[in-house]
Amino acid sequence: xxxxxxxxxxxxxxxxxxxxxxxxxxxxxxxxxxxxxxxxxxxxxxxxxxxxxxxxxxxxxxxxxxxxxxxxxxxxxxxxxxxxxxxxxxxxxxxxxxxxxxxxxxxxxxxxxxxxxxxxxxxxxxxxxxxxxxxxxxxxxxxxxxxxxxxxxxxxxxxxxxxxxxxxxxxxxxxxxxxxxxxxxxxxxxxxxxxxxxxxxxxxxxxxxxxxxxxxxxxxxxxxxxxxxxxxxxxxxxxxxxxxxxxxxxxxxxxxxxxxxxxxxxxxxxxxxxxxxxxxxxxxxxxxxxxxxxxxxxxxxxxxxxxxxxxxxxxxxxxxxxxxxxxxxxxxxxxxxxxxxxxxxxxxxxxxxxxxxxxxxxxxxxxxxxxxxxxxxxxx
Numbered sequence: 001x002x003x004x005x006x007x008x009x010x011x012x013x014x015x016x017x018x019x020x021x022x023x024x025x026x027x028x029x030x031x032x033x034x035x036x037x038x039x040x041x042x043x044x045x046x047x048x049x050x051x052x053x054x055x056x057x058x059x060x061x062x063x064x065x066x067x068x069x070x071x072x073x074x075x076x077x078x079x080x081x082x083x084x085x086x087x088x089x090x091x092x093x094x095x096x097x098x099x100x101x102x103x104x105x106x107x108x109x110x111x112x113x114x115x116x117x118x119x120x121x122x123x124x125x126x127x128x129x130x131x132x133x134x135x136x137x138x139x140x141x142x143x144x145x146x147x148x149x150x151x152x153x154x155x156x157x158x159x160x161x162x163x164x165x166x167x168x169x170x171x172x173x174x175x176x177x178x179x180x181x182x183x184x185x186x187x188x189x190x191x192x193x194x195x196x197x198x199x200x201x202x203x204x205x206x207x208x209x210x211x212x213x214x215x216x217x218x219x220x221x222x223x224x225x226x227x228x229x230x231x232x233x234x235x236x237x238x239x240x241x242x243x244x245x246x247x248x249x250x251x252x253x254x255x256x257x258x259x260x261x262x263x264x265x266x267x268x269x270x271x272x273x274x275x276x277x278x279x280x281x282x283x284x285x286x287x288x289x290x291x292x293x294x295x296x297x298x299x300x301x302x303x304x305x306x307x308x309x310x311x312x313x314x315x316x317x318x319x320x321x322x323x324x325x326x327x328x329x330x331x332x333x334x335x336x337x338x339x340x341x342x343x344x345x346x347x348x349x350x351x352x353x354x355x356x357x358x359x360x361x362x363x364x365x366x367x368x369x370x371x372x373x374x375x376x377x378x379x380x
Contacts, residue, residue: 049097243303323351327367
């Protein structure tokens with residue numbers, strides 16, 4: 001595959017490799033219609049803000065849902081600016097809900113800056129939930145960092161004149177220093193923990209190398225070069241961890257233990273007897289976001305190819321939702337120029353995920369957007 005540097009060239013290439021299925025008109029039509037229908041279905045509107053509920057899990061509300069739909073709202077404003085005002089209002093309602101979840105976590109005694117990972121509706125209010133370990137006030141690092149990048153996207157829309165300025169940068173100034181604390185340094189390698197509140201093991205598909213590069217770019221534009229360098233390291237180290245996870249475990253387990261003796265000696269093992277399923281399935285999508293947007297080195301490209309090969313060996317099916325699994329592999333398949341792209345695209349577009357399946361529908365939207373509407377392209 002030749003070098004691709006522009007979004008337009010990438011979109012034309014994606015259309016060719018998927019036999020015309022993945023094109024701007026098809027994808028925009030599908031994601032705008034699905035976003036509208038699903039947001040109306042999942043959004044719980046309360047005086048405390050908007051919260052994304054999961055009908056398939058007794059309407060549970062988790063920080064991951066807030067983060068995803070903040071990202072999607074910013075994505076849709078970029079793709080469909082004619083309705084940018086609607087998407088900003090949705091984003092702000094979700095952000096109000098997310099900040100309420102942050103307040104709940106702090107009120108419970110947590111000293112961080114990120115939201116409680118799980119809450120519930122109680123009357124007209126939203127309160128902390130409970131599980132087998134007690135109140136669910138601890139944060140979840142994947143949501144924490146996706147919330148950060150959603151705010152960066154919001155600020156980019158403000159800079160482009162698509163959204164009005166409603167104070168996103170100020171919130172970022174509070175969250176970014178705490179976001180660094182989600183990582184621990186093990187003999188020169190940055191390893192993402194599961195939460196700002198505990199660190200017993202890691203979650204494989206919490207790693208988002210592209211998101212860390214996006215944070216680095218945001219900081220570099222503001223002259224914060226030392227902070228930007230940290231996030232560039234986090235991106236490179238996370239790509240290494242993805243490769244090591246697949247090499248050492250043969251899969252992307254939901255939970256992993258990471259031992260680092262040096263940058264050249266990293267060992268990863270599955271934790272808690274987990275395998276790749278609903279946790280782990282986001283790994284190929286997270287890897288693809290990096291491969292599409294940033295010029296990868298040979299080792300990173302090799303790791304991405306192994307991830308796609310692993311999916312192919314398993315018929316791109318790791319969960320009960322073949323459509324969602326396809327959407328998580330589609331961006332990687334297109335980026336690597338693989339013959340599987342056409343079949344994966346057909347599986348997504350010909351599928352019919354039930355509307356009550358929040359997780360499956362949400363990941364399908366995220367995968368489709370990143371398959372064709374990346375924020376930048378640098379593929380070599």
